[in-house]
Amino acid sequence: MxxxxxxxxxxxxxxxxxxxxxxxxxxxxxxxxxxxxxxxxxxxxxxxxxxxxxxxxxxxxxxxxxxxxxxxxxxxxxxxxxxxxFPAADLSWESPYAINSGIVSHDRLQPYDLPSALLELSDVGCRTLELQLHNYSLKEEDSAVWDQIGATLRQGEFRRGTLVLGVGQTAMPVVNPAEVDRLLHDWPRFGTVVLLGQEKDLNLKIGKRQYYLRCANTLMDYAKKTWELRPNVHFVGPAYFRESRVANPYFNRRLAIDSQGYFKNDLLYGGQETFGKIGQRTIKEVIIDPQFQQRWRANPDVISDTSSNPLRYCLRYDRAIEADAKDPTNWSFSWA
Missing domain, CATH: 3.90.930 (Outer Surface Protein A; domain 3)
Structure with a gap:
């Protein structure tokens, strides 16, 4: 036969x-x-x-x-x-987007030009936006500030948005989701809100918006708890597989702006490196900077902890990594 x-x-x-x-x-x-x-x-x-x-x-x-x-x-x-x-499948990975994820932290007590930063992110094609606001009042008389952000978002092209607030960010002992939802009435495509520092963990829905109330006081605490609950998650699918073969599936096409206005790879796991400041350097310049892109290209094959693992193309990579001092093309997981 x-x-x-x-x-x-x-x-x-x-x-x-x-x-x-x-x-x-x-x-x-x-x-x-x-x-x-x-x-x-x-x-x-x-x-x-x-x-x-x-x-x-x-x-x-x-x-x-x-x-x-x-x-x-x-x-x-x-x-x-x-x-x-039956020819072999095409395993090439391409993305039409210069940026997939933008994480923006903004503090009203130490402000940079938030509307300009959001519009810059939108202009380079950022698809999803995580917005972390600090020292923003939830009082009704201060709703104009929230309306201004909403007006900026309506000018942009973001597909999906997440808002993160916490006790330290609002100076309130308890954040009422209904009060937050009232302030977000004109925020397009912001369907997820994470409220940190709450009395208990609770998921609820108000209208079409999903709220996640968490006891964790900081985003890092929240991330650690997520790891503890789901330490061995595998992402098995064509898009994740193809991307993992050439790039780091967590850092790739990601840009963060900290509360001081500095560019980073990520606010949780991006290390101490900064790559300029909003208003002094354009986002277009930052995302083509080879130094900035190093974490983007740190795929599982060059991370010492995973390079020999046959499951490396489906593992979680929302973790800090650091480059080898002698060979910056080699990486390993780190604690910071």
Whole structure:
């Protein structure tokens, strides 16, 4: 018989140091497998199954069927007499957006020009915006300040927005979600609000907006709790897989502005480096700066903690990383 065994187009084999892994990018599955499977799969690509049985398995049908049954019955692969009809999937990653995520922190006591910063982010194509406001009053008589931000957002092209407020940011012991929602009545596409420093964890919805009340006092505390609750999350899908092969899926296409107006890779995990200041350097200049882009390009293959892990293209990467002092193209996870 001249039938060939082929992995489905949405299935990819990834090699690690001690194990390999099969990724089902369509079904959201991932499974570790013996490294020997790599050479077996290459043999199946080159020759019909009967030839593979004879040349690769030395005619041992028991071992041969152990592998083929696993691949076929668990729907990692299929057989065909016309392998040329099934070319390999395109694994290239491209994005039409110069920036995917913008994180902006603004303090009314130490202000920079927030409207200009938001419009600059929008102009470079930022899709999602996280806005952290400090020392903003929630009193009705101060609603004009919130209306001004809303007017700026209506001029922009952001697809999705998240607002983050906390006890220290509003100088109020308890933040009432209804009061916040009233102030956001004219904020387009801001569908998520995170309220920190609350008395208890609670999720609720007001209109079309989702509110997450959390006991954590800071965003870092909130992030740590999220890690504790979901430490082993795997993101198995075509977009995440393709991006991970060439870039860091957390830092890539991300820009942050701290409360002083300085540009960073991220406010939680972006390290101490800054790359200029809003009003003194344009966002367009920053995002093409090779120094700024270093974390964007720190993909799992160059992070020492993950480079040998066959699951490296589906792991979480919302963590701090630092470059090696001797070779800045190599990275490792850090505590800051």
């Amino acid at each position: 001249n039938d060939y065994l082929h992995l489905y187009a949405h299935v990819e084999f990834v090699k690690g140091s001690q194990l390999g892994a099969l990724y089902d990018l369509q079904g959201g599955r991932v499974r570790t497998v013996p490294l020997i499977l790599e050479s077996i799969l290459k043999a199946f690509q080159m020759a019909p199954t009967q030839q593979v049985l004879k040349e690769t398995f030395a005619g041992n049908e028991t071992v041969f069927h152990r592998y083929t049954d696993f691949l076929l019955k668990e729907k990692w692969a299929f057989t065909t007499t016309k392998p040329q009809v």
